[in-house]
Amino acid sequence: MRAIVFDQELRYGTDYPLPETKPGWARIKVRLAGICRTDLEIMKGYMGFTGIMGHEFVGVVDRCDDAAWIGRRVVGEINAACGNCAWCDRGLGRHCPNRTTLGIDRLDGCMADFCMLPTANLFPVSETISDERAVLTEPLSAACEILEQLPLSGTERIVVLGDGRLGILCAWALATAAADVTIVGHHPEKLDLARWRHIKTVLHEEEIESGADIVIDATGSGQGIARAMSLCRPRGTIVLKSTIALQGDINLSPIVIHEQTVLGSRCGRFGDGMAMMRDFPDMPLEKLITGRYALRDAEKAFERAQQRDALKVLFDLEMA
Amino acid sequence: MRAIVFDQELRYGTDYPLPETKPGWARIKVRLAGICRTDLEIMKGYMGFTGIMGHEFVGVVDRCDDAAWIGRRVVGEINAACGNCAWCDRGLGRHCPNRTTLGIDRLDGCMADFCMLPTANLFPVSETISDERAVLTEPLSAACEILEQLPLSGTERIVVLGDGRLGILCAWALATAAADVTIVGHHPEKLDLARWRHIKTVLHEEEIESGADIVIDATGSGQGIARAMSLCRPRGTIVLKSTIALQGDINLSPIVIHEQTVLGSRCGRFGDGMAMMRDFPDMPLEKLITGRYALRDAEKAFERAQQRDALKVLFDLEMA
Numbered sequence: 001m002r003a004i005v006f007d008q009e010l011r012y013g014t015d016y017p018l019p020e021t022k023p024g025w026a027r028i029k030v031r032l033a034g035i036c037r038t039d040l041e042i043m044k045g046y047m048g049f050t051g052i053m054g055h056e057f058v059g060v061v062d063r064c065d066d067a068a069w070i071g072r073r074v075v076g077e078i079n080a081a082c083g084n085c086a087w088c089d090r091g092l093g094r095h096c097p098n099r100t101t102l103g104i105d106r107l108d109g110c111m112a113d114f115c116m117l118p119t120a121n122l123f124p125v126s127e128t129i130s131d132e133r134a135v136l137t138e139p140l141s142a143a144c145e146i147l148e149q150l151p152l153s154g155t156e157r158i159v160v161l162g163d164g165r166l167g168i169l170c171a172w173a174l175a176t177a178a179a180d181v182t183i184v185g186h187h188p189e190k191l192d193l194a195r196w197r198h199i200k201t202v203l204h205e206e207e208i209e210s211g212a213d214i215v216i217d218a219t220g221s222g223q224g225i226a227r228a229m230s231l232c233r234p235r236g237t238i239v240l241k242s243t244i245a246l247q248g249d250i251n252l253s254p255i256v257i258h259e260q261t262v263l264g265s266r267c268g269r270f271g272d273g274m275a276m277m278r279d280f281p282d283m284p285l286e287k288l289i290t291g292r293y294a295l296r297d298a299e300k301a302f303e304r305a306q307q308r309d310a311l312k313v314l315f316d317l318e319m320a
Numbered sequence: 321m322r323a324i325v326f327d328q329e330l331r332y333g334t335d336y337p338l339p340e341t342k343p344g345w346a347r348i349k350v351r352l353a354g355i356c357r358t359d360l361e362i363m364k365g366y367m368g369f370t371g372i373m374g375h376e377f378v379g380v381v382d383r384c385d386d387a388a389w390i391g392r393r394v395v396g397e398i399n400a401a402c403g404n405c406a407w408c409d410r411g412l413g414r415h416c417p418n419r420t421t422l423g424i425d426r427l428d429g430c431m432a433d434f435c436m437l438p439t440a441n442l443f444p445v446s447e448t449i450s451d452e453r454a455v456l457t458e459p460l461s462a463a464c465e466i467l468e469q470l471p472l473s474g475t476e477r478i479v480v481l482g483d484g485r486l487g488i489l490c491a492w493a494l495a496t497a498a499a500d501v502t503i504v505g506h507h508p509e510k511l512d513l514a515r516w517r518h519i520k521t522v523l524h525e526e527e528i529e530s531g532a533d534i535v536i537d538a539t540g541s542g543q544g545i546a547r548a549m550s551l552c553r554p555r556g557t558i559v560l561k562s563t564i565a566l567q568g569d570i571n572l573s574p575i576v577i578h579e580q581t582v583l584g585s586r587c588g589r590f591g592d593g594m595a596m597m598r599d600f601p602d603m604p605l606e607k608l609i610t611g612r613y614a615l616r617d618a619e620k621a622f623e624r625a626q627q628r629d630a631l632k633v634l635f636d637l638e639m640a
Binding site: 095259 | 469576
């Protein structure tokens with residue numbers, strides 16, 4: 001089969017073996033696969049991953065020992081939990097210490113004709129949801145995770161720092177539950193695109209009123225937390241939405257002085273992302289799609305994904 | 321009157337003017353005053369403070385327009401709130417943006433024969449509590465703040481990093497509400513002293529089982545947070561108890577990956593600290609007192625407070 005593999009460098013090939021089926025797992029014929037920031041990090045050595053790249057997809061189940069799955073269009077949660085530990089018992093398989101992760105940690109990913117996931121990870125996609133929307137379930141669920149961790153009354157003043165895919169999705173997810181959401185970014189065209197409901201947009205260099213109840217750092221840069229601390233009110237909450245390595249000296253004293261809460265927030269539950277797609281069909285998810293590429297054009301696609309104006313770059317497995 | 325003043329350098333003098341009384345404020349004759357880590361930071365320029373040092377005290381009200389206060393032995397909360405803003409209205413005067421702070425920010429402190437505070441800040445000290453215990457109300461209340469911010473079920477596994485005054489007080493406060501508390505430090509003699517109830521003590525270089533529900537960083541160093549991240553379980557809570565400036569590169573990704581909560585925790589309510597003193601008369605607070613000095617021996621006292629084995633150094637205003 002065709003696949004994009006990372007092993008010191010990115011390679012496209014056509015002769016990778018089809019994955020074997022195994023009990024409790026499904027083999028999925030991929031239709032669309034997305035490039036995520038994490039993929040770009042993997043290419044710099046993140047997680048020491050080698051294998052088939054990719055963890056965002058929509059596809060159709062091709063083989064499975066449970067026949068009910070065969071032929072169903074699905075998306076899938078990316079962490080394959082062990083199912084036997086205390087975390088799994090508590091329904092928090094996402095934190096299972098023995099988990100493997102699709103295209104990220106010891107499990108071949110979805111930038112290929114076929115990929116494998118436990119059936120427990122799969123979610124059928126309803127007919128009303130297009131492939132282009134369904135492929136965004138993973139990042140949208142990651143945005144929804146904030147709502148699960150931090151129940152909102154709706155009256156909070158919220159600032160989202162970062163106008164990348166994740167920042168925009170966070171702003172949209174939060175705008176479903178709160179009236180006063182501002183997104184701050186460097187790119188006027190991305191901010192334009194982020195407008196939905198009553199979301200306000202502000203350029204990074206403009207002044208923003210401080211005292212926000214909640215500040216989301218989705219900048220993906222080490223600078224975001226400093227601005228988040230200064231914009232957040234005493235006893236307010238800062239949500240760290242991207243894995244960041246702070247570089248250079250940083251004074252975390254404001255967190256203590258103002259008794260702010262910093263909340264790490266990672267992946268979300270696919271059920272939440274899918275419910276949001278269903279409940280908010282006008283959420284302009286398709287606008288996030290910057291381009292579609294054939295798998296063989298891996299190099300071009302990854303180049304495009306790294307350009308400053310890019311949002312979501314997709315591989316279309318039906319393109320030759 | 322006698323006073324210890326900081327203005328570029330530390331000075332002891334005997335000819336400072338007595339503070340004037342003003343409506344709503346009390347003048348307090350100081351009996352004991354403590355040296356806090358914050359005082360040492362002020363001497364390095366923290367808050368740009370100049371004036372009479374000190375914010376930990378026990379004393380007797382000497383003058384006040386409300387005669388009911390005169391002659392009462394008191395301790396006092398250190399933030400003089402404006403009383404007119406949204407924070408003050410919500411009972412969170414500690415976060416009032418217009419507040420001044422005793423011996424820290426635009427308000428002369430208590431390392432003097434007399435100091436001034438609003439009567440709203442004062443707490444009468446019951447006869448059963450000695451001066452030596454009462455003078456520790458401020459740091460004990462700061463430790464109690466954790467219990468206010470983070471209600472405990474009692475079954476949590478808690479690790480306190482740091483065997484300084486604040487670390488020990490945090491361990492003691494937490495041990496009143498949870499059974500499994502471990503304190504980690506560099507100093508065997510301080511760890512010995514920290515033993516109370518079932519608190520376990522561990523030397524810094526020893527291995528500690530990770531997966532703690534709650535980790536308190538009271539190290540006062542930039543290294544504490546890295547160890548806290550590694551000891552804390554997924555979805556656990558890290559409490560930052562000291563204002564820290566992180567130096568050099570630090571990877572905060574574990575907070576996001578493990579969805580940990582970081583909680584900044586500062587001063588507490590004196591009522592909580594006093595209630596704890598009343599309810600736990602066996603809490604060995606006096607053990608924290610390293611030495612007592614006359615105000616004129618300011619230099620010696622501050623030197624002593626900076627030694628590695630020092631815990632709480634007091635000024636005794638009755639010593640000549």
